Amino acid sequence: MSEKINMQYKDRLFRLLFGSEALKDNILSLYNALNCTNYKNPAEIELYTIDDVIYIKMKNDVAIILDSYLSLWEQQSSYNPNMPIRGLMYFGKLYDKYIETNELNIYGSKLIKIPTPRYIVFYNGSKDTKPVTELRLSEAFINPDKTNKFEWTAIMYNLNKGKNDDLLKRCKPLADYMTLINYIREYQINHELSVAVDKAIDQCIEEDVLKEFLVSHRSEVRDMCITEYNEKAFVNGIRADERTELVEGMIKENLPLEQIARIAKITIEEVEQIKQSLLATV
Numbered sequence: 001m002s003e004k005i006n007m008q009y010k011d012r013l014f015r016l017l018f019g020s021e022a023l024k025d026n027i028l029s030l031y032n033a034l035n036c037t038n039y040k041n042p043a044e045i046e047l048y049t050i051d052d053v054i055y056i057k058m059k060n061d062v063a064i065i066l067d068s069y070l071s072l073w074e075q076q077s078s079y080n081p082n083m084p085i086r087g088l089m090y091f092g093k094l095y096d097k098y099i100e101t102n103e104l105n106i107y108g109s110k111l112i113k114i115p116t117p118r119y120i121v122f123y124n125g126s127k128d129t130k131p132v133t134e135l136r137l138s139e140a141f142i143n144p145d146k147t148n149k150f151e152w153t154a155i156m157y158n159l160n161k162g163k164n165d166d167l168l169k170r171c172k173p174l175a176d177y178m179t180l181i182n183y184i185r186e187y188q189i190n191h192e193l194s195v196a197v198d199k200a201i202d203q204c205i206e207e208d209v210l211k212e213f214l215v216s217h218r219s220e221v222r223d224m225c226i227t228e229y230n231e232k233a234f235v236n237g238i239r240a241d242e243r244t245e246l247v248e249g250m251i252k253e254n255l256p257l258e259q260i261a262r263i264a265k266i267t268i269e270e271v272e273q274i275k276q277s278l279l280a281t282v
Helices: 015-020 020-037 083-101 166-169 172-188 193-206 211-216 218-252 258-264 269-279
Strands: 062-064 069-076 116-123 132-136 153-158
Touching: 015 020, 015 062, 015 069, 015 172, 015 218, 020 062, 020 116, 020 166, 020 172, 062 083, 069 083, 083 116, 083 132, 132 211, 166 172, 172 193, 172 218, 193 211, 193 218, 218 258, 218 269, 258 269
Parallel strands: 069 116, 116 153
Antiparallel strands: 062 069, 132 153
């Protein structure tokens, strides 16, 4: 754990814990927990994450190759049904990298062999979802594919309490990660974000949860958590602004308030407030 970690300030905490050369023991633990395997040697793991792929602003992806399986893991704090599309695009880049690195000829008459894909999404947001959800690319098709001959699936694990406790028991680093996240959420109820993060880190250290890691990298983890939560608030703010603009546009078109509320998924009272604000600026 004392080995220096190559930090990038835009990495998420999940990627730091499960996507670092210095912490391959964590990667192996998570891989074994997911696949019910018992691999012992972290050196067998080849990190394959593509560093120039960025979704929004922060990197939350980890890609590895182990035993000819190409695994992509993504952590999400907001529910996103478009993960299969994103995963398909990402895997395209991963396979490009693999083909180029191994000098494979995709134009020849011989069938090339590529690692088997596994795409996992770790979800810990507030939306209630099933313990395990299969997100399918076919659900996004404009025309339903009745042949079922083309599919790409993301397996989403809900990491919140009571959803996948067995998985967390099999992987202590993942359980400890969620303990830290849950403490931050609990302290945020009565404290500012920075104070909540500090208190959560202190409690984890006191309870021997990621203790050595947090003691060694406290400032990086603190900044990372604050940035991650602020980014989530920023994205939610963008969505709220976009919704307000949508409502204002419908008001200008003189649509009924009930219809506007239904389309924007807000209350009639909220539509009224936006309408009054709009009239005040005219």
